[in-house]
Amino acid sequence: MGTVEDLKTAFAGESQANRRYLAFAKKAEQDGFKQVAKLFRAAAHAETVHALNHLKALGEVKETAENLKAAVSGETFEFTNMYPGMIKRAEEEGNEAAKTSFNNANHVEKIHADLYKKALDAISSGKDVETNDIYVCQICGNTVEGGAPEKCPICGFPKSSFNKVE
Numbered sequence: 001m002g003t004v005e006d007l008k009t010a011f012a013g014e015s016q017a018n019r020r021y022l023a024f025a026k027k028a029e030q031d032g033f034k035q036v037a038k039l040f041r042a043a044a045h046a047e048t049v050h051a052l053n054h055l056k057a058l059g060e061v062k063e064t065a066e067n068l069k070a071a072v073s074g075e076t077f078e079f080t081n082m083y084p085g086m087i088k089r090a091e092e093e094g095n096e097a098a099k100t101s102f103n104n105a106n107h108v109e110k111i112h113a114d115l116y117k118k119a120l121d122a123i124s125s126g127k128d129v130e131t132n133d134i135y136v137c138q139i140c141g142n143t144v145e146g147g148a149p150e151k152c153p154i155c156g157f158p159k160s161s162f163n164k165v166e
């Protein structure tokens, strides 16, 4: 284990802590503990700072074209390899929550790969990808350009489950 491995471990840990604290903050908010929620959000923000510093120290933030290629390959690995295996195992084990969660992500990663490819094509001809509103479904993560659909084609929830990305 060298420092490069340590940075990868620390990046993974800090990234997870960020999402865990945001989930805890949401729960604290629902339970009426506003200040605890704020504390979780503050620590979550700090963990993001740590995670990004580790990633930079790893040298994994490159030029945008390189970053888009890395993003395409990460998303492609997930929907062609990682999630299909996980979905199969969740089915075998009868874990419905895991199966739904994996299935939703699997569908969306394919969409992400396509959006990133389109952006990479644009960047490669020297321009930014065309301007479009982007909406994300808060139930399944479905990522849609243009406008939010009446009903999410992945999870079936209504239009109101979509948030516009600023």
Ligand code: FE2
Binding pocket: 014, 046, 047, 050
């Ligand atoms: Fe931290």
Ligand code: FE2
Binding pocket: 075, 108, 109, 112
């Ligand atoms: Fe993704």
Ligand code: FE2
Binding pocket: 137, 138, 139, 140, 141, 142, 152, 153, 154, 155, 156, 157, 161
């Ligand atoms: Fe959805």
